[in-house]
Amino acid sequence: MHARADAADTAPNWPDDIFATLQRFDIRQVPYVPDAGHSRLIQRVLASSTMRGIPLTTEEEGVALLAGAWAGGQRGVLLMQSSGVGNCINMLSLIPILRFPFLTLVTMRGEWGEFNPWQVPMGSTTQGVFELSGVQVLRASNAAEVPAVLEAAASQAYNALTPTAVLLSQRLIGAKVFTK
Amino acid sequence: MSKDNLLDRRQVVSTLLANRKDVVAIGGLGASTNDMCAAGDHARNFYLWGGMGGAAMIGLGLALAQPKLPVLVITGDGEMLMGMGSLATIGLQKPSNLSIAVLDNEAYGETGGQTSHTSAAADLVGVARACGIGDSRAVTTMAEVEAFAKAVHDVSAGPRFANMKIDSASLERILPSRDGTYILNRIRGDLGFQPI
Numbered sequence: 001m002h003a004r005a006d007a008a009d010t011a012p013n014w015p016d017d018i019f020a021t022l023q024r025f026d027i028r029q030v031p032y033v034p035d036a037g038h039s040r041l042i043q044r045v046l047a048s049s050t051m052r053g054i055p056l057t058t059e060e061e062g063v064a065l066l067a068g069a070w071a072g073g074q075r076g077v078l079l080m081q082s083s084g085v086g087n088c089i090n091m092l093s094l095i096p097i098l099r100f101p102f103l104t105l106v107t108m109r110g111e112w113g114e115f116n117p118w119q120v121p122m123g124s125t126t127q128g129v130f131e132l133s134g135v136q137v138l139r140a141s142n143a144a145e146v147p148a149v150l151e152a153a154a155s156q157a158y159n160a161l162t163p164t165a166v167l168l169s170q171r172l173i174g175a176k177v178f179t180k
Numbered sequence: 181m182s183k184d185n186l187l188d189r190r191q192v193v194s195t196l197l198a199n200r201k202d203v204v205a206i207g208g209l210g211a212s213t214n215d216m217c218a219a220g221d222h223a224r225n226f227y228l229w230g231g232m233g234g235a236a237m238i239g240l241g242l243a244l245a246q247p248k249l250p251v252l253v254i255t256g257d258g259e260m261l262m263g264m265g266s267l268a269t270i271g272l273q274k275p276s277n278l279s280i281a282v283l284d285n286e287a288y289g290e291t292g293g294q295t296s297h298t299s300a301a302a303d304l305v306g307v308a309r310a311c312g313i314g315d316s317r318a319v320t321t322m323a324e325v326e327a328f329a330k331a332v333h334d335v336s337a338g339p340r341f342a343n344m345k346i347d348s349a350s351l352e353r354i355l356p357s358r359d360g361t362y363i364l365n366r367i368r369g370d371l372g373f374q375p376i
Contacts, residue, residue, distance in 0.1 A: 028245070029244060052244060054244075054273060060233070060234070061234075061263070061269055062237075063234070064231060064234030064237035064238045064241070065240055067238050068238035068239060068245070069242065070241075070368075071204075071226065071242050071364055071371075072241065072242040072249075072371065073245055073246070073371060073373045076241070090230075090231065091231050091234055093231060094230070097229075097230065098360040098361060099364070159376070161376065
């Protein structure tokens with residue numbers, strides 16, 4: 001059993017800010033691996049009439065999917081957790097080779113009060129993995145900066161073909177709390 | 181080493197693409213991409229030279245973006261095994277315009293012909309069907325290949341999957357362009373999308 005700081009009755013608004021930005025940038029395909037930090041955004045996407053939420057079995061599927069979406073004229077964004085970034089490494093090679101717009105929003109684990117040591121290795125290397133793979137990294141650490149960070153990230157990803165990952169810090173999301 | 185009574189891969193791919201009309205075709209990393217090029221270079225050929233396991237998902241993204249266009253993934257058994265989870269993702273989305281043809285020679289031909297899982301254990305038709313792709317076929321004759329090639333153009337009845345048993349002959353490589361940006365932008369241009 002566990003409870004989260006972002007339980008339904010205290011749900012923050014920043015996922016709605018993200019959704020608004022994605023709408024403004026005409027995002028149509030939203031592949032995701034289910035994740036508590038993204039749950040509100042995923043709900044908004046699944047309820048949207050213009051976006052298609054696409055659950056994946058592993059994050060790398062989403063990278064390939066977005067390449068196909070762009071070939072067919074649509075923009076997409078990949079939602080994942082820091083632990084899934086490692087699953088993507090080889091597929092990230094498609095981004096510079098095919099030169100398609102890539103934006104991913106990554107909820108962070110393994111930092112800021114993490115209780116589970118198993119999340120730490122991938123969480124602490126997420127930024128490095130992206131940077132070594134040619135993906136620029138922006139970070140949002142509090143709710144107030146989410147709109148500006150998202151705007152910057154979407155602009156450079158879709159307008160300047162600059163692959164970009166936004167790390168949504170565990171401080172923003174709220175560390176997972178397990179209770180007996 | 182070539183087995184008897186198995187399909188010729190180049191003949192299979194030529195047949196799949198013979199009357200392609202507006203089909204967008206995605207080749208998997210390895211010989212299937214060469215086979216597509218051997219059948220004739222085309223502005224709507226998406227050749228993969230990397231990103232192993234991604235062919236079916238590229239097909240899904242394209243099929244969802246262009247629901248009225250037939251999208252055909254032609255890949256190998258090794259590539260499909262690596263992206264087997266994508267069959268579950270496709271089964272969930274049910275894109276009616278997406279078709280997947282696996283050229284199954286039961287071997288990793290690019291890397292020395294090591295035996296693949298389909299030779300003894302993995303039944304990709306069963307996997308695809310169990311993942312929700314109702315039209316999943318085992319193909320062993322050219323008549324079945326021709327029927328599948330015809331079905332590809334029906335964009336209202338997919339997704340569909342075919343596992344085609346081909347021989348394991350190693351053929352002369354017919355190499356398409358290796359420039360991914362060119363390949364992708366050529367497709368986009370042919371579909372009417374301008375460069376950014």
